[in-house]
Amino acid sequence: MDIREFLTKMIKAEIKRNERATEEERERQELRSKKFKIMPKKTGHITKPSEYADIPDELFGDPVNYKYPIDPEHLIIAIRYFNHSKQRVAGGYTDKEWEIIGNRIANRTNGKYIYKDGKIIRAEKRQEGGDK
Numbered sequence: 447m448d449i450r451e452f453l454t455k456m457i458k459a460e461i462k463r464n465e466r467a468t469e470e471e472r473e474r475q476e477l478r479s480k481k482f483k484i485m486p487k488k489t490g491h492i493t494k495p496s497e498y499a500d501i502p503d504e505l506f507g508d509p510v511n512y513k514y515p516i517d518p519e520h521l522i523i524a525i526r527y528f529n530h531s532k533q534r535v536a537g538g539y540t541d542k543e544w545e546i547i548g549n550r551i552a553n554r555t556n557g558k559y560i561y562k563d564g565k566i567i568r569a570e571k572r573q574e575g576g577d578k
Contacts, residue, residue: 467492475510478503483546484510487538507551513537514547516554524551525559525566534564 475492479485486492490511494501498515507514507524514524527533528551534544541564548561560569 478510482509484508484539484543487511489538505554507547508537508543511537514551516551521551521554525555529565 471492475486487510490508490513494503494512498506498512501515501517501520503509505515505517506512507516507528514528516524528548534541539547544564545561548564548566552559552561552566557569559566561567
């Protein structure tokens with residue numbers, strides 16, 4: 447199975463899982479959507495995946511759809527995944543939502559990275575010994 451087949455299989459499984467979500471789970475996702483200003487996505491997670499059960503909602507780049515976990519264990523992986531070409535379009539995100547997610551991820555790096563032009567990039571080093 448190549449990567450395209452694998453991803454297609456995973457997306458179809460997530461869509462089926464979302465179809466079984468309860469009304470209460472959908473309402474909780476809607477509340478997260480209002481709080482974080484990111485819309486629910488067809489391929490997003492309505493409920494938190496079990497492998498992320500111990501990660502608080504605030505430690506996701508996209509806490510509405512439970513994508514891009516940004517706890518210490520997953521932060522660098524989230525940056526790499528976020529920066530893949532066409533990720534925004536594939537995820538169904540608007541430019542504004544992508545900016546929100548990018549800034550959430552970059553803000554977890556303690557100033558080492560910033561969000562700029564749709565990507566998370568290394569922050570420029572400040573010149574030391576400049577004018578005083």
